[in-house]
Amino acid sequence: MGQQIFKGNIIFTPSPEELKICAKSHIVVEDGTVEGIYERLPEKYGHAPVKDYGERLILPGFVDLHVHAAQFYQCGLGLDRELIDWLSDCTFPAESRFSDPVYAREAYSLFADELIRQGTARACIFATIHKESTGLLFEILQEKGIGAFVGKVNMDRNCPGFLREETEVSIEETEELIIQYGGHPLVKPILTPRFAPSCSGKLLAAIGELAEKYNLPVQSHLAENRREVEWVRELFPSRPTYSDVYFDSGLFGQTPTLMAHGIYLTDRELGLIKDNGVVLVHCPESNINLASGIMPVRKWLGRGIRAGLGSDVGAGHTLAMSKAVVRAIQLSKLMKFFDPWAKPLTIAEAFYMATKGGGSFFGKVGSFEKGYSFDAIVVEDDPRIAGRLSLEEQFQRFLYTGDDRNIIARFVRGRQVG
Ligand SMILES: [Zn+2]
Structure with missing residues (x-):
């Protein structure tokens, strides 16, 4: 060059x-x-x-730290629901289409073109559970020249039968993709348990072992919605918090880790996040669309926590990270209604999150x-x-x-x- x-x-x-x-x-x-x-x-x-x-x-160029490639067609649909209903009514049926590689190739090509068109240079991407179409996503992104971490989603419970994996198969296929696509300089694998409720303890532990074995980063969702937090408490009664579920499985900073959302966090969790260098991904458009809540970004940053921005398409309705920057500022202003002393984000701070802040997950980016x-x-x-x-x-x-x-x-x- x-x-x-x-x-x-x-x-x-x-x-x-x-x-x-x-x-x-x-x-x-x-x-x-x-x-x-x-x-x-x-x-x-x-x-x-x-x-x-x-x-x-x-x-x-922008850095999108949290986006679901398979939800690209779904942008703007069903957004009068909240998280759990939106997943079952809209997202799971949409993701099941990716068992068909022909469908996946076209959808992922359009997704990659739009990502580039909107000025994103790097992205951390969830695919679906499907191995073959996830492989296609790696290849399409390599061809287009964008930088990315790509994860095959793992889930073996609390999802419809057509998306439920056998635990062993989920692990085997994840490892096969790691071996096949691990060598590219710009498009790399990342371990991607969907979120704690859709993974058994056994699956989470096995994903943690893969992270350690191949020294690979991890991405998932954390404390996005109150109902979800309550659900995790019921599913993992022996764990003191949602974050502990990931931490005990080797999925919380033991290798570089991204956790999308992180809205409802206890003091204990904030300590775990900071001490383990977990990066939180603020996805303002998604949080508004699914009425999830407002991440107290200023407060988290003040506690020394690293945070970047994500589009979270399709819960977010646009891949344009410029809009995530604007929405992050707007939401930080709305925080003033709950906490009159909250200081909104400046434009430089929000832009930093969408560039150098998030980019640090990729190195000098x-x-x-x-x-x-x-x-x-x-x-x-x-x-x-x-x-x-x-x-x-x-x-x-x-x-x-x-x-x-x-x-x-x-x-x-x-x-x-x-
Ligand atoms: Zn997400």
């Missing part, structure tokens, strides 16, 4: 407190990795070709500091409006009012993917 130089108005968040703006600057990329940002290009690059994006913004992967989107706006705004205002306007039509180029590790 060698050397690439891009020029434009470069904006990123090296920390949650800092929105760094490099007006009309050059970003030098070596073999897909950022080498440096220069207002004036140093002598040694004097004759190198520069891709000049003019007045446009160059931003880090989500920023333009030296050594970071060049994952980027190029954003343009109507010059009649943009011309009247500061760069910071143009950035804010894109997040709030922009969409995929404003994104004119997308890069993952230096390669243009859209």
